[in-house]
Amino acid sequence: MLRLLVWHLMVIAAALIPSAAVPxxxxxxxxxxxxxxxxxxxxxxxxxxxxxxxxxxxxxxxxxxxxxxxxxxxxxxxxxxxxxxxxxxxxxxxxxxxxxxxxxxxxxxxxxxxxxxxxxxxxxxxxADRDSKGRRDRNYEINKTAIEAAYRARTPDMSAAAIKEEWMKITPLGKIEYTLAWRxxxxxxxxxxxxxxxxxxxxxxxxxxxxxxxxxxxxxxxxxxxxxxxxxxxxxxxxxxxxxxxxxxxxxxxxxxxxxxxxxxxxxxxxxxxxxxxxxxxxxxxxxxxxxxxxxxxxxxxxxxxxxxxxxxxxxxxxxxxxxxxxxxxxxxxxxxxxxxxxxxxxxxxxxxx
Missing domain, CATH: 3.60.21.10 (Metallo-dependent phosphatases)
Structure with a gap:
């Protein structure tokens, strides 16, 4: 009877131990x-x-x-x-x-x-896929105002064309998709x-x-x-x-x-x-x-x-x-x-x- 009681106590104790703590x-x-x-x-x-x-x-x-x-x-x-x-x-x-x-x-x-x-x-x-260029272009147009503001905060007289060229250079095809994949x-x-x-x-x-x-x-x-x-x-x-x-x-x-x-x-x-x-x-x-x-x-x-x-x-x-x-x-x-x-x-x- 004592052995049975001890065994039950051991089972209960084991159940209370977090699974991660069990070796x-x-x-x-x-x-x-x-x-x-x-x-x-x-x-x-x-x-x-x-x-x-x-x-x-x-x-x-x-x-x-x-x-x-x-x-x-x-x-x-x-x-x-x-x-x-x-x-x-x-x-x-x-x-x-x-x-x-x-x-x-x-x-x-x-x-x-x-x-x-x-x-x-x-x-x-x-x-990069067949739609990467279009996806990049759309992304630029959607965020154009914010992108231009960010560039002109550093270089006030930078033209819109120069900003777009620079942004496209640092955003190669596939980068948008890569970034989204890591979200x-x-x-x-x-x-x-x-x-x-x-x-x-x-x-x-x-x-x-x-x-x-x-x-x-x-x-x-x-x-x-x-x-x-x-x-x-x-x-x-x-x-x-x-x-x-x-x-x-x-x-x-x-x-x-x-x-x-x-x-x-x-x-x-x-x-x-x-x-x-x-x-x-x-x-x-x-x-x-x-x-x-x-x-x-x-x-x-x-x-x-x-x-x-x-x-x-x-x-x-x-x-x-x-x-x-x-x-x-x-x-x-x-x-x-x-x-x-x-x-x-x-x-x-x-x-x-x-």
């Missing part, structure tokens, strides 16, 4: 791929070498888990092709016992808030909102930039909820979690410290008077999230994947994209064994700058 079994195999920045050929080569997807982008990873650590977009011309692959794999992998996690990077957040300063022209061209209700915006900023898998914590001491006391669920809210509202405030230099999408302080770069300056934790060192901050994150290692992207190096702090930090941004000219790599985690792999770069045509 999940660690994946048998995890493959992490760093920042891709529009390099579709590099992505396909890495995915094939890692046994995650074949030459056609179909899932071949079995029960493995793929984590792409963010920053698929910008710098290169073919992020749409990569995202389409990831979208498809996110549906295919679970049918075979696998999983695909596409983390949010700071560049995905930039797209959601209309910060297009690093967009390759090829990204816009991928969204919260757009195809790519909806996809981004479905993706997390932080994920914990077994003994590993994955995040694009890093977890600073300002966020280390917050749960994975809380961070992801705040990021999602900021993206939905397209919050461009510098203090918003998606723009905060010490937030999970931008922070580099687990890798380097530089007083002139706010994204590398560690905040002073509550109850303390001094900022932690890199090792102290890494240990704080490991302890608070109950993991053995942190896997990040965001801070590029052409040297390949870098192991830091005695295996507690793994940097996967090996400047994969041809825009940077680094190495094609992926990180493999099987139990406690963590292995960095390098992949030959495939031959391909030069990217157009037009």
């Amino acid at each position: 999940q079994p660690a994946p048998q195999r995890i493959v992490a791929i760093g920042d891709l920045h529009g390099d579709f050929e590099a992505w396909r080569a890495i995915a094939a070498a890692a046994g995650i997807a074949d030459a056609k982008g179909q899932w071949t990873g079995g029960n493995a888990t793929l984590v792409q650590v963010g920053d698929v977009v910008d710098r290169g011309p073919d992020s749409l092709k990569i995202i389409q692959d990831l979208m498809r794999l996110q549906k295919e992998a679970p049918r075979r016992g696998g999983r695909v996690v596409a983390l949010l990077g700071n560049h995905e957040a930039m797209m959601m808030t209309d910060d297009m300063r690093y967009v390759h022209p090829g990204e816009y061209a991928a969204f 919260p209700d757009g195809e790519l915006g909806r996809w981004a909102l479905d993706n997390p900023a932080v994920v914990k898998l077994g003994d590993s914590l994955f995040v694009h930039g890093g977890i600073s001491s300002a966020y280390a006391s917050q749960s994975v669920e809380d961070i992801n909820r705040k990021v999602s809210t900021a993206l939905k509202t397209r919050n461009a405030a510098p203090t918003a979690i998606i723009n905060d230099p010490q937030g999970p999408l931008w922070y580099r302080g687990l890798v380097v410290r530089n007083d002139s770069d706010a994204a590398t300056v560690a905040p002073v934790p509550p109850g303390s008077t001094v900022a932690p060192t890199i090792l102290e901050e890494i240990d704080m994150v490991l302890r608070n999230y109950g993991v053995k290692r942190i896997v990040v992207g965001h801070t590029p190096t052409r040297e390949g994947i870098i192991e830091g702090a005695g295996g507690k930090l793994w940097r996967t941004d090996s400047a994969i994209s041809r825009a940077y000219g680094g190495k094609l790599t992926y990180l493999e985690i099987i139990g406690d064994r963590v292995t960095a792999h390098e992949v030959p770069r495939p031959a391909s045509k030069p990217w157009s700058t037009q």
Whole structure:
């Protein structure tokens, strides 16, 4: 009778625990791929070498888990092709016992808030269709008064013809469609909102930039909820979690410290008077999230994947994209064994700058 009572109490207690707090079994195999920045050929080569997807982008990873650590977009011309692959794999992998996690990077957040300063022209061209010219012309006419006012606020004597010519130059065909796709209700915006900023898998914590001491006391669920809210509202405030230099999408302080770069300056934790060192901050994150290692992207190096702090930090941004000219790599985690792999770069045509 006592055993039965204890069992019922355990069942009730388990039911009261939030599902997110219940420990999940660690994946048998995890493959992490760093920042891709529009390099579709590099992505396909890495995915094939890692046994995650074949030459056609179909899932071949079995029960493995793929984590792409963010920053698929910008710098290169073919992020749409990569995202389409990831979208498809996110549906295919679970049918075979696998999983695909596409983390949010700071560049995905930039797209959601209309910060297009690093967009390759090829990204816009991928969204152009037969009505793009007419759509652009109509957009100009509808907003003509506001556009002219904005230009003349900077250059009072600028003619209407010169304003239109300049606006058309900075609004290439496909840009309007690209911008709309990244709105919260757009195809790519909806996809981004479905993706997390932080994920914990077994003994590993994955995040694009890093977890600073300002966020280390917050749960994975809380961070992801705040990021999602900021993206939905397209919050461009510098203090918003998606723009905060010490937030999970931008922070580099687990890798380097530089007083002139706010994204590398560690905040002073509550109850303390001094900022932690890199090792102290890494240990704080490991302890608070109950993991053995942190896997990040965001801070590029052409040297390949870098192991830091005695295996507690793994940097996967090996400047994969041809825009940077680094190495094609992926990180493999099987139990406690963590292995960095390098992949030959495939031959391909030069990217157009037009």
